[in-house]
Amino acid sequence: MQPKRITTKERLQLRRQAMPEQDAGRRRVNFEEVNLGLPEKFALIEADRCLQCKDPRCMNGCPVGVNIPRFLELLAQGNLPEAARSLLGDNALPAITGRVCPQETQCECVCVRACKGEPVAVGHLERFVADWARQHPEAVPLHAVPPTGRRVAIVGSGPAGLTAAGELVRRGHDVTVYEALHRPGGVLVYGIPEFRLPKKIVDEEVERLCRSGVKIECNVVIGRTYTVPELQARFDGVFIANGAGLPMFMNIPGENLQGVYTANEYLTRVNLMAAFTAEADTPVLRPRRVAVVGGGNVAMDSARTARRMGAERAFIVYRRTKAEMPARVEELHHAEQEGIEFELLAAPLEILGTDRRWVSGLRCERMQLGEPDASGRRRPVPIPGSEFVIECDMVISALGTRANPLLTATCPDLKLDARGNIQVDEQGMTSVPGVFAGGDIVRGAATVILAMGDGKRAAQAIDRYFQARTEVVPATAAGQA
Ligand SMILES: Cc1cc2nc3c(=O)[nH]c(=O)nc-3n(C[C@H](O)[C@H](O)[C@H](O)COP(=O)(O)OP(=O)(O)OC[C@H]3O[C@@H](n4cnc5c(N)ncnc54)[C@H](O)[C@@H]3O)c2cc1C
Ligand code: SF4
Structure with a gap:
């Protein structure tokens, strides 16, 4: 990494760069995005506001553990390809979280600069780097990983399911996502409006996951088309991320x-x-x-x-x-x-x-x-x-x-809490061995980044679960869905 270009004193003098917005009178009658994104010049200035803390508190506030100072330093140096590789290595959906994450209660509220003024605009910079990466896909190539032969079924293609899918294919597992609706994305496509999160961006993030090997089958309702026990018979692991859509x-x-x-x-x-x-x-x-x-x-x-x-x-x-x-x-x-x-x-x-x-x-x-x-x-x-x-x-x-009982009703061994949410242990595993769960179906209606954090942790736990069971023969193609 190159040496810093400016002193701490100079960094402290820089003021937070404002996000340009579509005029309120004009946007009130259209569905185009409200926030327009920071121009590169201002993004680089904003990245220079980061003090590169030795103990970066901002990272404690991030449920997916993005190495915030690292990608900000690379951005401040103008090294966009490395900044993009660093960010995408930690966060599978940065163009989405950069738009909808409540940063003001997470990374930004614990940023050291918030003690005396305004925090670094981590969310706006995440969006900037993610959008640059979308326009330069060659800068963040997908690497083929040797297949492990393990098969995982994921229920639901919201942020929890998509994040888990991305993490699992990166580890060489064979992943199929089952989605009840005709289009993947969960609340990102059917809830959050176009003017806050353009659907094209969700589609692009989903496409990238599919190019990395994730298979998505839409119009499949788990609890109707197949049950969880049927998925267990055909896959080595199951991750339930069907949200709280009722x-x-x-x-x-x-x-x-x-x-x-x-x-x-x-x-x-x-x-x-x-x-x-x-x-x-x-x-x-x-x-x-x-x-x-x-x-x-x-x-x-x-x-x-x-x-x-x-x-x-x-x-x-x-x-x-x-x-x-x-x-x-x-x-x-x-x-x-x-x-x-x-x-x-x-x-x-x-x-x-x-x-x-x-x-x-x-x-x-x-x-x-x-x-x-x-x-x-x-x-x-x-x-x-x-x-x-x-x-x-x-x-x-x-x-x-709240939780929809359609899926859980067909898997009575799943332990639920009083609100009908699935109970999990600290690894994200449910009361049924090999069946994990995360996102809103566990927490009740929460946030995109918490769902993604659950997806990431569950994928790591599923991987450990497989490693601990190396003697178990993976599901064969004969019994596949
Ligand atoms: C209108 C709205 C605005 C929001 N705004 C924000 C925001 O600005 N910032 C923020 O952080 N959070 C926001 N949230 C909350 C956030 O979107 C959710 O916390 C998050 O999407 C939960 O992710 P998930 O993956 O657990 O579930 P979901 O996103 O709900 O995805 C679950 C998926 O599972 C599918 N599914 C359900 N049942 C089945 C089944 N039986 N078989 C197969 N598939 C099934 C569903 O169709 C869906 O696609 C908002 C929520 C809403 C509704
Ligand atoms: S706490 Fe703020 S200033 Fe410190 S590393 Fe994180 S973003 Fe930079």
């Missing part, structure tokens, strides 16, 4: 009126079924006024999507204040810029309808914050006599998701 409901009167969607259905129709295009086979209603119930990323994505679908007004209805909202800071900020309105300290009581059973409003009551609850956040308490109505013709509930 939406939760508000359980209030009027939830079955026309014009009520769960965020899951609404976003899937718009993202996966491309309902925002004129040619879509499965269009969605285009409301004039929409009320979205919830305060997380999913609620912001739904409200911002509805605005782009033509809604004149979109309201976020949340029972606490902005300070308690689980949404990413950037998402909240972008939603505000795009004119999303916030009905805070408000809880829904009833969805109102017309004689023809179309949504006409959302009856709510005002809340105040009381004592902290089990999550540590102050509990919302209703204010008597404070009811009010939000006039709207669509209601989207974005209250979160």
